[in-house]
Amino acid sequence: MFAHNKRLQYTVRVSECNPGLANLMLEQFGGPQGELAAACRYFTQGLAEDDPGRKDMLLDIATEELSHLEVIGTIVAMLNKGAKGKLAEAAEETAELYRSITGAGNDSHLTQVLYGGGPALVNSGGAPWHAGYIDSIGEPTADLRSNIAAEARAKIIYERLINLTDDAGVKNALQFLMTREISHQQSFEKALYAITPNFPPGKLPGDPHFANVYFNMSQGEGDMRGSWNGDGHFTYVSERKEQCAVDGGDGQPRVALDPDEETALEDLAARTASDPDADPTTGAELGAETGR
Amino acid sequence: MFAHNKRLQYTVRVSECNPGLANLMLEQFGGPQGELAAACRYFTQGLAEDDPGRKDMLLDIATEELSHLEVIGTIVAMLNKGAKGKLAEAAEETAELYRSITGAGNDSHLTQVLYGGGPALVNSGGAPWHAGYIDSIGEPTADLRSNIAAEARAKIIYERLINLTDDAGVKNALQFLMTREISHQQSFEKALYAITPNFPPGKLPGDPHFANVYFNMSQGEGDMRGSWNGDGHFTYVSERKEQCAVDGGDGQPRVALDPDEETALEDLAARTASDPDADPTTGAELGAETGR
Amino acid sequence: MFAHNKRLQYTVRVSECNPGLANLMLEQFGGPQGELAAACRYFTQGLAEDDPGRKDMLLDIATEELSHLEVIGTIVAMLNKGAKGKLAEAAEETAELYRSITGAGNDSHLTQVLYGGGPALVNSGGAPWHAGYIDSIGEPTADLRSNIAAEARAKIIYERLINLTDDAGVKNALQFLMTREISHQQSFEKALYAITPNFPPGKLPGDPHFANVYFNMSQGEGDMRGSWNGDGHFTYVSERKEQCAVDGGDGQPRVALDPDEETALEDLAARTASDPDADPTTGAELGAETGR
Amino acid sequence: MFAHNKRLQYTVRVSECNPGLANLMLEQFGGPQGELAAACRYFTQGLAEDDPGRKDMLLDIATEELSHLEVIGTIVAMLNKGAKGKLAEAAEETAELYRSITGAGNDSHLTQVLYGGGPALVNSGGAPWHAGYIDSIGEPTADLRSNIAAEARAKIIYERLINLTDDAGVKNALQFLMTREISHQQSFEKALYAITPNFPPGKLPGDPHFANVYFNMSQGEGDMRGSWNGDGHFTYVSERKEQCAVDGGDGQPRVALDPDEETALEDLAARTASDPDADPTTGAELGAETGR
């Protein structure tokens, strides 16, 4: 069960209203790397988890991310507070209101007109948050890797937002939030390596014929070798012929059909055959003719 | 520039048509962990990348994933080939066709009615592929972690699909594809650690006051300690008061308003004030009354 | 700030695993009328709200809805627990696993293959939750009406789910959740009527010429009168001519163009004019000709 | 059956082209509170409705909303007419065209480049309209409440748009459209209360133990009491322990497993156990090391 305390996890102090900045902040409220995504990611994993250590950790961090969602959403609400009042009360000249709605140079018009200045669960481009942002699949060594990556991404988005604001109170809160992503990443790393072995993920081993092969599929000036495709770990295959049909077959697909299927397909083929010998006049040729 | 060779990277041999199985296979064709997501993920990263080693690797693997997309899509096409002919030609009794469309117990009806049995870029539940599945953010230490996680997830989905089919040809192809995910994960791991340092991701360091704190936000029976929240690496904070307003403030948000903003907000507040002392009759009470 | 207690708000007791039923339950986990939608709806409204009474109420109820999300998600996790283990460990014959994945007659295959049996934030049809489900617009008399409606809808979905299960523990938990929607609806009703006046919503009055007119736009057998279009409250307009151009104009749109705009439009019109006097041969006519 | 009269329901007079304003108007054309959403909402409800009075009313209002869709779409078309011609004919200098496309400060570039200035079914942020905006569930006392709320929201969005334009013709048309939302809300209210009882919605009563309880989930400075949680109607529960496991159980979930399920889960648990006693070296620690 969740409980709520009216004090924020980190005090939000905003020095002046700024709907354009508010709009950028939405990236971490309702964007793919934002706090709702984080909270939902860990919470839903936690519900499904049976391992007691991971379950506890996931619920701890999910709950903290909800508290972060509150912090970043509160920043948005503060930055939009002035604009919200003016639009609702029509407290400015029409032309001035119009300018303030469209002048931020980003999608803050949407935040004002559609959401009345409230923090909406959209990214900074106005796209509604959706659960496709969560990539959990219910296997811990995969999900923990996903969590590690998610924390790394969130850290970077916070870093970019910090680079874009001079408001000291906003900057401090963002730095706190950014730092917590670093901390969470460390917890997920520990939890991943507390499972042994954790690579390859899952239960089935790979096929040894293909597990350490590197196919040099992109060729030309710029080809490089390094540990990621080096002879120490990989067989490096550049010859195009050896990249095809690596099972030793002919590379052609086939399927066994029963007689009814075969007949239906033959009928379909005959009915829709394209005639390679014809040179039909086409609609484009009709349409290219000029003159009225 | 891309070129195409008509031989598949792995020969597809399907023993009999099976639209229900085809539908499950769509998970790796147009699903979030599927091959289009992988190809687009690495290809778009590769276009933006300036580091020569990573650029080459990303394009190599992107191109291979496109070739995998072809393999898995070809499996879908083979499994659906019989159903496609029968529906197009109305080659069965209506009732029989209806049964075959709805009898697979999953969303294969959609594949037949809407897509005519062709491999559509949807997941096994019929949801169209979308680029929100790609979580690249243009920072290599984050993106490589995302790639590692993506390969781990794809490996697991293949493992589940392998567990669900007895068709030897399909199983072999899936094992090849699964194994390649393991190989790619290794390359991305090497590429990540070829950047030093790579943690924390990005340029800004974390705030040392908060980087090694673990907030025990979820409490009760089931609390556990381990390396992910242990004293060796983390300060463990369980006291609720110490989890709030960790900046030392009062945890209340504020923003400086200019006088016009203030006036507009006061007007808005007055106009929409809720009266805590009234006990108004409501629509629900009107609606709860019975009798005509 | 949020805190979490490891005890559920309502104890979940499930009598046997049932992935098909789990899948139906997802409707209230990640569906449009579900608990995540409710929690996000009230939480984001609460962040933006300045009225102290409404803010407090919205945060109270948002927090409770998160606790309900945990209850319904836990039901899903319990119902899927057996299937999760079997698929991960390949603990059954392939054919048996395949049957169990596709035999539920709904989208539980997706829950298994893609999400590994964990409670995913999707509806019972597999569509990911998205913030478009939240219709808050930052105006209290509108948002409270939206909340009232949302609670009414959620109540009905729970009622339908209750009608579909015989598992006593599941039924009890659903009844609790359903009842809480009734209670929340009452709170939102009180809060709406604690604002006076609250109709029409917003600040601008309607135009008295059109505020009490009922246009009988659909005509024929089945036309009816009642209080919703009755003479006591509405002027009933059936004459088609009086339904058009009700401003007294000619009903034709116009816009003033500057000379450059005019010229460009004339060029465009000339270039793309359709000739009403020609009877051109078309692609369809080419295509309708038979014979090879 | 629908018929169309070429005269608009309200004459549209636009004083000058303005793509930026056009873009804002899209909010009520293809946005969530817009006229397509309204028309589809009532039309689909009307098709399913068996009650003669409601069916007639729903079809009347749906048809009127389609006519409003035409009015607002026509406003967009007029506001964009000049820009449409110039871009199609390349009738301005490139730099000037570029400025006009990107200078509106909102998403009007999208309307121009992608839609050629035509009224597209997108909101003012460019997000395509989707049927998730419609929250009908096929139960009249819920759907009518949803309709009431939808009309209230639409009224507010029109009010905001009116506050943002000085063009008298546009303003007049918007005022007409806004007023009609007020009128429709009144009809839906009448129709709701013409059903007795209508609260609680649906057939199943709530559980009296929980129907009049208010859980004070959010606590701290700012707690308030009012009719929405007052003693006159609600039992107010603040004690955290009484908020958990309100059924009197232990708040722990459980499910009965059959032996095969149990075995598979034990195998899974053992294979993926996290070791709380280990302190493994992690990828983050590898990555944090500097120096080459």
Place this chain on the structure above:
Amino acid sequence: MFAHNKRLQYTVRVSECNPGLANLMLEQFGGPQGELAAACRYFTQGLAEDDPGRKDMLLDIATEELSHLEVIGTIVAMLNKGAKGKLAEAAEETAELYRSITGAGNDSHLTQVLYGGGPALVNSGGAPWHAGYIDSIGEPTADLRSNIAAEARAKIIYERLINLTDDAGVKNALQFLMTREISHQQSFEKALYAITPNFPPGKLPGDPHFANVYFNMSQGEGDMRGSWNGDGHFTYVSERKEQCAVDGGDGQPRVALDPDEETALEDLAARTASDPDADPTTGAELGAETGR
């Protein structure tokens, strides 16, 4: 302005309720090739169109498509009528209701639980209709081609649905709807060819160096020649070298940077350089080690 007549354009007679069939019918109600897509496609084109002939035609056909939407939606409503009553009234045993909800073998459970049996604007897989289905771009020779294609697709989906039902009334109505698509396609063809020239679409001519070249990008067994790539109309380029950098350049991208940009990029490159000479230990290697 739209008006509505309570008689359908085509009388709907359904011989018995069948939620599974209803669900398939949704494909043409809220699916990509369905009637809402058609109506919205032509209606929005019509609003933007200035050519009098095309405008009239688009509004005629849009209005008819709305009337078709009513026909297909009514079919869905009739097919679901029985199920709707039973679920709302809990008029069957729980187990029986559960079977009827999940037994159709497609997504009809969603239609019942979420939409209460009403015709929802979703496709047969439950995906909500969205305006991305409409591909209008505001250029008549492109849009008319899009309309021709849309009619062709809709015709085929109706054909498939006809092949799947034995209910004579449903079949007749579908045949009417299918036939109207054929008729509309003919009108759009005429309208396209009434513009001369209409190929290539738009105003800018193609570059003659590249307008009649066919690049044989996919090579191997299966290469074919026909009028689509034949010597009569195309220069056929198979040599891989002649397919690259066809402008005669080196095929390498470049951009002029100003000094500040250059410096920032160099800093970024140095900070995130991957070292091709190192062979770092990776997380995968840590994770692959066994033993505790």
Place this chain on the structure above:
Amino acid sequence: MFAHNKRLQYTVRVSECNPGLANLMLEQFGGPQGELAAACRYFTQGLAEDDPGRKDMLLDIATEELSHLEVIGTIVAMLNKGAKGKLAEAAEETAELYRSITGAGNDSHLTQVLYGGGPALVNSGGAPWHAGYIDSIGEPTADLRSNIAAEARAKIIYERLINLTDDAGVKNALQFLMTREISHQQSFEKALYAITPNFPPGKLPGDPHFANVYFNMSQGEGDMRGSWNGDGHFTYVSERKEQCAVDGGDGQPRVALDPDEETALEDLAARTASDPDADPTTGAELGAETGR
């Protein structure tokens, strides 16, 4: 199998960085008419196609479109290169960075903050690419028409982008890409007419009673006649009565119900009946009362 050559199909030369222009270019990278849509469209059709000529052509063109995706994505990467470095390194003053992020007047802020300047698979408004853009249905005469239309649309979007840039290198590359759309359209036209007959699409003929009827559904000033509705090809029906119930029935829907269904529906009707004779007080009336 795909292979990649590091040389582009067309050399990209960009004269200076310009994130605002980059953002417009995204329309053809990740937009509905862009190159990913084209590549996926033809590739998935090709996988399902059994006709050798069409299969070969589809794979040729799909592969070329992938190469075009690379060209347009590379343009985006070059145009964003400077901005990418500056934001990552915080190489400018905060205020300057903020201005550059929000000053382009379109959605380039999103490209910078979320994607770090890399080419993301979104349209110019930031909406992620999705497979709903692909309208293939697995029937060649429909799909080829869809392809023809898609090429026409893509040609026009390129034409608009060409009109918006003065950068010679970008312009040249766009002209090449635009020209290739013209060429591909020609190939698809040839392939369509190489199937005889190809109209009407599919196997079932239309009903001759309705195949050549034109319903004049939109009436009033502006009605026009031309070949698209002319007497040479169509019976023109203007009388409203003859547009309804064209099957000769009464235009009223019906369905046969079994007794249980009938009973449940009667119960439902009684429970939710709206009383046309009552004039109930409503929530709106309560809310309209002023005074406290």
